Amino acid sequence: MYCKNCGNEIDDKAAICPKCGVMTGNTSVVNTEKTNTLAIVGFVLSFLVAIAGLICSIIGRKQCKERGEKGMGLATAGMIISIVNMAFGVIYTIISIAVFGALL
Ligand SMILES: [Zn+2]
Known part of the structure; x- marks a missing residue:
């Protein structure tokens, strides 16, 4: 391709x-250097608010795929941690009810 500023022929994959x-506007290259924000948010939230973490991770993972951004592994980890957290939440609730029921 050609630079839109100086007109010199440059590499198709060059970001600058x-x-x-001058920036070539080659976003596919720029994006690979960027980690998807939702993937990070989803990963952090998966420890705190499992359901919110799961939603953010799913959307983040989709955006990584679409935009070629980094964070695919992070989003996948966020999804797994969210699901595990929710499963533990359910198990904890069942055990609590069972123990509480046994005490009464
Ligand atoms: Zn140029």
Whole structure:
């Protein structure tokens, strides 16, 4: 492709023109350097609010795929942690009810 600023021929994958230093607008390359925000938020939330973490991770994972951003592994981890947290929440609730029922 050609630089839209100086017109020199540059690499198709270049994010910045090596001749004049102007951004080429090659977002697919720029995005691979960026970690998806929702993937990070989803990962953090998965420890705190499992259901919110799961939703953010699913959306974050979808955005990673669509935009070619980093954070796919983070989003997947966020999903797994959220599900495990929710499962523990359910088990904990069942045990609590059972123990409480036995005490009464
Ligand atoms: Zn240029």
